[in-house]
Amino acid sequence: MQTRRRTRRTLVALGLVTATLAGTAGAAQAGPADPGTERRQGGHAVTQRAMDSLVAGGVPGITGQARDERGAWAGTSGIGNLKTGAPRGAEDRFRIASVTKTFVATVLLQMESEGRLDLDDTVDRHLPGLVRGNGHDGRLMTVRQLLNHTSGVFNYDEDPAYAEKYHFVPGFLKHRYDTRTPEEAVRVALRHAPHHQPGQGWHYSNTNYVLAGLIIEKVGGRTYEREVRDRIVKPLGLKETTLPGNSSRMPQPSSRAYSKMSPDPAATRIYDVTLNNASQSWADGDIISTAADLNRFFGALLGGKLLAPAQLAAMKTTVPVEGSFPGTGYGLGLIRSTTSCGTKLWGHGGGWYGSLTGVYSTEDGRHGLAYNLNGDWYRGQANAISEAEFCGVEPTRAAGGASASEDAPRTPGNR
Numbered sequence: 001m002q003t004r005r006r007t008r009r010t011l012v013a014l015g016l017v018t019a020t021l022a023g024t025a026g027a028a029q030a031g032p033a034d035p036g037t038e039r040r041q042g043g044h045a046v047t048q049r050a051m052d053s054l055v056a057g058g059v060p061g062i063t064g065q066a067r068d069e070r071g072a073w074a075g076t077s078g079i080g081n082l083k084t085g086a087p088r089g090a091e092d093r094f095r096i097a098s099v100t101k102t103f104v105a106t107v108l109l110q111m112e113s114e115g116r117l118d119l120d121d122t123v124d125r126h127l128p129g130l131v132r133g134n135g136h137d138g139r140l141m142t143v144r145q146l147l148n149h150t151s152g153v154f155n156y157d158e159d160p161a162y163a164e165k166y167h168f169v170p171g172f173l174k175h176r177y178d179t180r181t182p183e184e185a186v187r188v189a190l191r192h193a194p195h196h197q198p199g200q201g202w203h204y205s206n207t208n209y210v211l212a213g214l215i216i217e218k219v220g221g222r223t224y225e226r227e228v229r230d231r232i233v234k235p236l237g238l239k240e241t242t243l244p245g246n247s248s249r250m251p252q253p254s255s256r257a258y259s260k261m262s263p264d265p266a267a268t269r270i271y272d273v274t275l276n277n278a279s280q281s282w283a284d285g286d287i288i289s290t291a292a293d294l295n296r297f298f299g300a301l302l303g304g305k306l307l308a309p310a311q312l313a314a315m316k317t318t319v320p321v322e323g324s325f326p327g328t329g330y331g332l333g334l335i336r337s338t339t340s341c342g343t344k345l346w347g348h349g350g351g352w353y354g355s356l357t358g359v360y361s362t363e364d365g366r367h368g369l370a371y372n373l374n375g376d377w378y379r380g381q382a383n384a385i386s387e388a389e390f391c392g393v394e395p396t397r398a399a400g401g402a403s404a405s406e407d408a409p410r411t412p413g414n415r
Contacts, residue, residue: 044066044073044075044389046388046389046392046393046394047064047066047073047075047369047385047388047389048075048077049388049394049395050384050385050387050388050389050394050395051064051075051076051077051078051371051385052077053384053395054077054373054378054384054385054395055077055078057378058375058377058378059078059373059374059375059378060078060079060080060082060258060373060374060375061076061077061078061079061080061087061088061255061373061374061375062075062076062077062078062088062371062372062373062374062385063075063076063088063089063090063092063094063255063291063371063372064076064291064369064370064371064372064385065090065290065291065292065295065369065370065371066295066367066368066369066389067295067296067299067367067368067369068366068367068368069366069367072292072295074090074091074291074292075090076088076089076090079255080092080255080256080374081255081256082256082258082270082272083256086255088255088374089253089254089255090291091240091253091290091292092253092254092255092290092291092372093240093242093250093251093252093253093254093288093289093290094254094255094257094288094289094290094355094357094372094374095250095257095278095281095285095286095287095288095350095352095353095355095357096285096287096288096289096294096350096355096357096359096372097281097285097350097351097352097355097356097357098206098284098285098348098349098350098351099285099287099289099294099348099349099350099357099359100209100281100283100284100285100286100287100350101209101284101285101333101348102297102298102301102333102334102348102359103228103232103287103297103333104209104212104213104216104224104228104283104284104333105147105212105315105332105333105334106231106232106301106306106307106315106333107216107224107227107228107231107232108143108147108212108215108216108332109307109311109312109314109315109332110231110306110307110311111216111219111220112311113307113308113310113311116219116220117143117215117219118143119142119143119144119147119314119332120142120143120144121142121143122138122139122140122141122142123138123139123141123142123143123146123151123211123215124137124138124139126143126214126215126218126219127211127214127215127218130186130211130214131153131186131190131211132190133190134154134190134191134192134193134194135193135194136152136153136154136189136190136194140197140198141153141198141199142198143212143215144314144332145198145199145208146208146209146211146212146215147208147212147332147333148202148318148319148330148331148332149202149203149204149205149208149319149330150198150199150200150201150202150319151194151198151205151208152194152195152196152197152198152199152200152201152203152205153189153194153195153205153207153208153211154189154190154191154192154193154194154195154205154207155189155195155203155204155205155206155207156185156186156188156189156205156206156207156210157206158192159188159189159191159192162188163263166180166280167261168261168262168263169261169262169271172261172273172276172353173271176248176273176275176276176277177248177275177276177277178277178280179246179277179279180277180279180280180282181279182210182213182214182282182283185206185207185210185282186207186210186211186214189205189207201322202319202320202321202322202330203322204330206281206284206285207284208284209283209284209285209333210282210283210284212283213282213283213284214283216283224243224282224283225243225245228243228287229243232297232306236296236297236300236306237296238289238293238296238297239293240289240290240292240293241287241288241289241290241293241297242287242288242289243286243287243288244278244286244288245278245279245286246277246278246279247277247278248275248276248277248278249275250274250275250288251288254274255374256272256274256354256374257272257273257274257353257354257355257374257375257376258270258271258272258273258354258374258375258376259271259273259353259354259375259376259377260376260377261273261353267377270375272354273353273354274354276353281352285350285352291370291371291372292370294357294359294368294370295359295361295368295369295370298346298347298359298360298361298365298368298370299361299365299366299368300365301365302346302361302362302363302364302365303364303365303366304365314331314332315331315332315333315334316331316334316336316346317331317332318330318331318334318336319331321335333348334346334347334348335347335348335349337360339386339387339390339391340387340391340393341390341391341392341393343362343390343391344362344363345360345361345362345386345390346360346361346362346363347359347360347361351376352376353376354374354375354376355372355373355374355376356372356373356375356376356378357370357371357372357373358370358371358372358385358386360386360389360390362390367390369385369386369389369390371385
């Protein structure tokens with residue numbers, strides 16, 4: 001039972017549930033017959049009200065940006081620093097956590113279009129002998145299965161000893177500045193049996209993207225960070241997007257990040273967790289960015305500016321997300337969901353210590369939304385923001401109430 005609870009907590013912390021909540025009407029009331037009416041008449045006022053309602057429900061602060069045919073709109077709500085009372089800033093940098101996975105998948109798909117690898121290559125072809133033990137076998141799993149979480153490789157974050165060391169107090173306070181290597185994460189995963197055999201199920205595992213990052217380095221002969229910078233960050237002019245390596249620093253401007261650092265949903269003490277060594281997430285979740293840069297990236301990706309048509313089609317070929325909402329699918333580092341008004345969205349979510357991020361875009365990349373919460377214990381309807389932006393749906397209450405994820409306590413752990 002404990003293992004099962006940890007698994008569920010990991011999914012919520014990942015922001016994966018946040019991302020898929022865009023497909024539920026939940027506690028939202030019906031919006032206008034034409035979802036664009038409010039935006040044409042008054043900008044993004046409904047989206048701002050949704051952000052305000054989340055803050056009223058207990059989130060310290062939110063920053064976000066929407067982009068559409070009319071240009072960019074930035075909104076903030078709440079507090080960025082609980083000590084000084086400084087508000088959240090529209091240009092805040094924040095840890096995007098598992099949204100990093102979309103960057104990683106994009107690089108591997110670019111490499112495939114260049115003929116440097118094939119999605120159906122075995123993991124062992126590129127990382128010979130690395131994935132072996134307790135039923136894991138890199139000769140039987142493919143690069144594609146890493147990217148869509150069907151490889152079955154155990155999620156290192158679900159190892160109890162690892163979680164106690166890095167994700168909860170007092171372990172976090174002792175080890176927050178430790179450098180962790182990708183190989184350490186793989187070793188932790190291989191202590192356990194796989195979640196399932198390759199291709200025989202779906203289970204969100206951060207180990208998949210640790211292995212994906214190692215494959216990038218093996219194929220490219222350069223660091224994962226350099227490949228992302230040269231292939232995505234620099235060409236798109238993402239000037240506020242950084243890959244921090246083993247640094248604990250947060251670039252400015254940024255708000256503080258807050259967490260309860262406990263598996264107990266009744267915990268009340270709040271910790272400032274802004275600084276921690278980014279190597280503890282690496283290619284499965286270490287990037288720091290802004291809402292504006294994330295919208296620019298997803299707009300370019302879905303608009304066909306980063307991938308050839310065949311690779312973009314592969315990225316958007318989804319498998320069902322077990323335990324989630326009907327119609328939700330996971331592609332290659334990309335999640336598909338549907339709003340209450342029927343708009344199909346593509347994006348990803350991410351959760352790290354004190355930071356929950358959601359990024360959504362319409363299929364053509366022309367209408368995007370990105371936002372970040374600087375508290376990771378939130379239990380309300382984060383889908384309120386996307387429902388407001390894409391459907392014009394008004395929030396019905398301070399969003400601290402129950403949602404489809406209400407049965408699941410969160411962990412501050414990875415993504």
